[in-house]
Amino acid sequence: MSIGTQELSLPRWEDSIVVVEPPGAEPGAWAGAPSVVEADGYVYLAYRLRLPIGEGRGISNVIARSRDGVTFDVVATVDKDRFGAESLERPALTRTPQGRWRLYVSAATPGTKHWRVDLLEAATVEGLATATPRTVLAGDDSAGVKDPVLHHDEHGWHLWASVHPLESWDDADRMTTEYATSPDGVHWTWRGTALAARPGRWDARGVRVSSVSVDGDTIVATYDGRATAGENWEERTGVARGTRLPDGSFGALTAADDQPLGSPHAPNGLRYLSQVTMPDGTRRTYFEATREDGAHDLRMEHAG
Structure with a gap:
């Protein structure tokens, strides 16, 4: 998600702690x-719980609330059956300028590699648990859409989403990040590719923007990348930058030449980074990372 005007930075593993344990x-x-929002003195953390393939995959999206960004209480849960989905992926939690809450849910079509994004909206976070979903990013026979990242400013709504080609079953793990704009956060117009894989680099197989920071006409993004199909689900994190165009939209992002950040535990996955600035000016960085037994924790680093 967007974190406003503070530039994104990559966390230090040794300073991070576990905030949510995996279900296995x-x-x-x-x-x-994770997707994180600060509002009314609370940190709201939306995240996905997943079991192995054959045991349920992405079983639910959870929203939890915390005063300190460390200890969370669950306030809403939505399960994959509500969406007729084979699996759920990363949720995107945001609050509209009018104060309403939205959860953008990535849902997998059973028996396919297709994904779509459904929207839940309510006056309260708790109300998202019973809100009626509506599809806002449908994808089609040629592409699946998932894992949106959102930003709202005086120019309207902006979205970066992971798009997967569906022409070949074996290539459906490839991904680009596509950019869209909207006047209301519901009806979207695709504007082009924001970030693409780089042949011969650590992100040669696919890239997925995970969070953005906007400062005036400058945008800094973190993104997940992988070099091979075998690294699917174990992406590492890099940084990309871009600028605003004269019409208020954003142009393509350029990936930095830095080495990616990964977990110290093989196969070194560290992905889906999301940051929030607290009222006291400190920062919380949340991310998913591989632990020693191969499961993934949801971790947080606190920085001043």
């Missing part, structure tokens, strides 16, 4: 894919 202790059991 084996590869494919994950707590993570």
Whole structure:
């Protein structure tokens, strides 16, 4: 998600702690894919719980609330069955300028590699648990859409989403990040590719923007990348930058040449980074990362 005007920075593993444990202790059991918002003196953390393939995959999206950004209480949960989905992926939590809450849910179409994004909206966070979903990013037979990142400013709504080609089953793990704009956060117009894979680099197989920071006409993004199909689900995190165009939209992002950030535990996944600035000016950085047994924790680093 957008964190306003503070530039994004990558966390230090040694300074991070676990805030949500996975629902199992084996590869494919994950707590993570966080999306975080600060509002009314609370940190609101939306995340995905997942079991291994054959045992349920992405079983639910959870929203939890915390005063300190460390200890959370669950306030709403939505399960995959509400969406007729085979799996749920990263939720995107945001609050509209009118104070309403929205949760953008990535839902997998059963028996396919297709994804779509549904929207839940309510006056309160708790109300998202019973809100009626409506599809806002449908994808089509040629592409699946998931994992949106949102930003709102005086020019309207902006969205960066992971798009997967569906022409070939074996290539459906490839991904680009596509950019869209909207007057209301519901009806979207695609504007083009924001970030693409780089042949021969650590992100050669696919890229997915995970968070953005906007400062005037400058945008800084973190993104997940992988070099091969075998690194699917174990992406690492890099940084990309871009600028605003004269019409108020954003142009393509340029990836930095830095080495990506990964977990110290093989296969080194560290992805879905999301940051929030607290009222006292300190920063909380949340991310999903591989632990020693192969499961994924949802971790947080606190920085001044």
